Amino acid sequence: MSPKEKQPLLYLNGVSVSFDGFKAINNLSLVVERGEMRAIIGPNGAGKTTMMDIITGKTRPDEGEVFFEGDTDLTKYDEADIACLGIGRKFQKPTVFENHSVYDNLALAFDEDRGILANLFHNETRSRRGRINEILDTVRLSHRKDFLASELSHGQKQWLEIGMLLAQDPKLLLVDEPVAGMTDAETVETANLLREISKNHSVIVVEHDMGFIRDLDVKVTCLAEGSVLSEGSLDHVASDEKVIESYLGR
Amino acid sequence: MISKSLFTKLGPQSIWIVALLFLIAAVVPLLNLALPESHPLHVPSYLVGLFGKYLCYAMLALALDLVWGYCGILSLGHGAFFALGGYAMGMYLMRQIGTRGVYAHPTLPDFMVFLNWEELPWFWLGFDQFWFAALMVVAVPGLLAFVFGWFAFRSRVTGVYLSIITQAMTYALLLAFFRNDMGFGGNNGLTDFKDMLGVSLQSDGTRAALFSATAVALGLSFLLCSLIVNSKFGKLLVAIRDAESRARFLGYRVEHFKLFAFVVSAMIAGVAGALYVPQVGIINPGEFAPANSIEVVIWTAVGGRGTLFGPIFGALLVNGGKSYFTAAYPEYWLFALGGLFVLVTLFLPKGIVGVLSQLRSAAQKQLGQRASAETGAKPEAAE
Numbered sequence: 024m025s026p027k028e029k030q031p032l033l034y035l036n037g038v039s040v041s042f043d044g045f046k047a048i049n050n051l052s053l054v055v056e057r058g059e060m061r062a063i064i065g066p067n068g069a070g071k072t073t074m075m076d077i078i079t080g081k082t083r084p085d086e087g088e089v090f091f092e093g094d095t096d097l098t099k100y101d102e103a104d105i106a107c108l109g110i111g112r113k114f115q116k117p118t119v120f121e122n123h124s125v126y127d128n129l130a131l132a133f134d135e136d137r138g139i140l141a142n143l144f145h146n147e148t149r150s151r152r153g154r155i156n157e158i159l160d161t162v163r164l165s166h167r168k169d170f171l172a173s174e175l176s177h178g179q180k181q182w183l184e185i186g187m188l189l190a191q192d193p194k195l196l197l198v199d200e201p202v203a204g205m206t207d208a209e210t211v212e213t214a215n216l217l218r219e220i221s222k223n224h225s226v227i228v229v230e231h232d233m234g235f236i237r238d239l240d241v242k243v244t245c246l247a248e249g250s251v252l253s254e255g256s257l258d259h260v261a262s263d264e265k266v267i268e269s270y271l272g273r
Numbered sequence: 274m275i276s277k278s279l280f281t282k283l284g285p286q287s288i289w290i291v292a293l294l295f296l297i298a299a300v301v302p303l304l305n306l307a308l309p310e311s312h313p314l315h316v317p318s319y320l321v322g323l324f325g326k327y328l329c330y331a332m333l334a335l336a337l338d339l340v341w342g343y344c345g346i347l348s349l350g351h352g353a354f355f356a357l358g359g360y361a362m363g364m365y366l367m368r369q370i371g372t373r374g375v376y377a378h379p380t381l382p383d384f385m386v387f388l389n390w391e392e393l394p395w396f397w398l399g400f401d402q403f404w405f406a407a408l409m410v411v412a413v414p415g416l417l418a419f420v421f422g423w424f425a426f427r428s429r430v431t432g433v434y435l436s437i438i439t440q441a442m443t444y445a446l447l448l449a450f451f452r453n454d455m456g457f458g459g460n461n462g463l464t465d466f467k468d469m470l471g472v473s474l475q476s477d478g479t480r481a482a483l484f485s486a487t488a489v490a491l492g493l494s495f496l497l498c499s500l501i502v503n504s505k506f507g508k509l510l511v512a513i514r515d516a517e518s519r520a521r522f523l524g525y526r527v528e529h530f531k532l533f534a535f536v537v538s539a540m541i542a543g544v545a546g547a548l549y550v551p552q553v554g555i556i557n558p559g560e561f562a563p564a565n566s567i568e569v570v571i572w573t574a575v576g577g578r579g580t581l582f583g584p585i586f587g588a589l590l591v592n593g594g595k596s597y598f599t600a601a602y603p604e605y606w607l608f609a610l611g612g613l614f615v616l617v618t619l620f621l622p623k624g625i626v627g628v629l630s631q632l633r634s635a636a637q638k639q640l641g642q643r644a645s646a647e648t649g650a651k652p653e654a655a656e
């Protein structure tokens with residue numbers, strides 16, 4: 024193994040950011056290993072989404088280090104660069120291309136040349152079509168392939184966005200509240216989907232739904248007021264005094 | 274086969290429109306020149322000139338639609354690119370006057386002699402050559418769009434703010450071109466053109482040829498825009514329009530895509546302006562007026578943005594209406610235009626063509642559902 028592969032995939036150290044004097048992220052440190060799936064919980068306003076903004080280049084931290092794959096300093100890059108480095112992101116509010124078909128949404132996300140000319144003279148290949156159809160199966164949308172994304176239900180849009188992440192094929196997936204607004208059946212299905220995805224991707228999932236987190240059965244980090252309150256197995260975190268006081272107990 | 278793949282890429286509708294424009298380019302001059310005036314199918318020269326002008330407007334609206342309809346960039350300054358293309362052509366036409374000006378100066382246009390200029394300013398050099406002027410017709414608007422877009426898109430200026438600065442851009446150019454010392458004829462602009470490529474601009478033959486050239490240029494621009502919007506690049510433009518941040522987080526350099534579309538659009542607008550000037554015989558700073566650019570937005574909205582035929586249709590319809598109204602009820606034209614815009618914005622957000630194609634696809638869907646109900650097959654949504 025080369026040293027690079029021994030390094031953690033994502034490494035945040037002492038990260039802080041404030042908006043108009045309000046510290047949304049406060050001395051946050053977090054390490055995610057290769058191949059790991061991590062669940063992040065915490066009350067509203069804990070800074071979970073802001074943490075993703077920092078990792079993906081949308082927000083620059085005031086202090087601290089953010090490293091990807093050991094030596095890539097993410098604070099030096101912008102959103103498009105970071106996406107190309109291999110970090111994909113699902114937004115808290117599902118965001119898909121409403122006026123494109125489900126298939127085209129995946130095709131646009133597909134991992135290939137992002138240049139202007141490549142896209143002007145792009146030709147659909149059979150192997151690519153096959154890959155997209157596989158992803159359609161994975162996210163349970165094969166039967167909606169030719170529908171406009173705007174015609175999908177809320178839950179289906181969430182899945183489509185996860186499918187777009189798969190098409191993008193990043194090394195790390197950041198998934199912000201994937202089951203918000205889903206029915207119980209859809210929630211169970213989504214947990215299965217994420218477990219499937221985590222077999223060959225590293226994933227960070229932010230979620231409030233404790234049943235869902237339990238289904239994922241992975242290491243949990245609880246954030247509050249911009250820093251890590253507790254970390255470990257779900258049972259460990261859930262029985263932590265501080266967590267009960269600031270989040271679960273309320 | 275190239276032609277076959279072109280056909281499948283564009284779809285039959287686009288091919289029909291391009292074919293129709295080329296047909297018009299061939300037939301109208303014949304009906305104008307070859308038929309005697311008494312013939313019922315004879316097209317009088319004034320109509321050829323009028324429709325030639327409309328086709329230039331249609332091209333400008335098409336250019337705007339590429340960035341507004343497909344990429345969400347509401348430019349309120351597209352008239353500036355049109356005017357710059359027009360000025361480049363006007364400069365060529367000025368140089369063609371030669372010694373036939375009032376002052377009969379061998380190199381200087383009349384207005385420069387009048388201002389007591391000794392020699393041709395450097396930026397007028399080369400404009401005696403048609404090829405050079407033709408190059409500038411696309412290069413100058415393209416360069417302005419590139420520089421403007423580079424800064425605007427990189428700083429992520431969008432929405433209303435972007436519209437306002439495009440408006441400011443055309444207004445600044447209006448003020449600049451009004452100044453005599455800019456060297457573009459100031460207030461009066463460039464006019465009194467005599468000939469182009471060695472033939473008189475006043476002859477019916479030249480006018481008919483200009484009409485044809487405009488119809489062909491519109492057809493080619495339409496083809497270019499169709500190829501762009503039907504490519505993966507075009508789908509990406511729409512994606513950026515609808516969810517810019519999604520595209521960005523997928524790894525696309527949104528600013529580069531916008532910039533490319535903006536520059537192509539400005540170049541098409543420049544060609545439209547260049548074809549317009551010899552047909553109307555004058556170019557002056559008034560073409561930079563903010564109101565002109567806003568009118569282009571109205572044509573596009575009325576016809577239907579986000580469809581390529583819409584802006585062409587809208588430009589022809591609104592300008593046809595304008596010609597009629599300003600002759601019949603001159604005092605009501607602005608009210609009619611304003612009312613039309615309000616009506617369309619409120620009730621037909623996709624414009625006339627957008628609504629028609631919506632009705633059509635709804636009808637198709639119903640037919641499809643009926644057919645599938647009969648055969649018991651699963652309905653397939655139209656692409």
Ligand SMILES: Nc1ncnc2c1ncn2[C@@H]1O[C@H](COP(=O)(O)OP(=O)(O)O)[C@@H](O)[C@H]1O
Nearest residue numbers: 042043047065066067068069070071072073074
């Ligand atoms: N761009 C911003 N400007 C100002 N305040 C912000 C911004 N982004 C987030 N915040 C604030 O930072 C805090 C953390 O927000 P967020 O990360 O969205 O929380 P979570 O996702 O954990 O619910 C909130 O109080 C929010 O109002």
Ligand SMILES: [Mg+2]
Nearest residue numbers: 071072073115
């Ligand atoms: Mg959040």
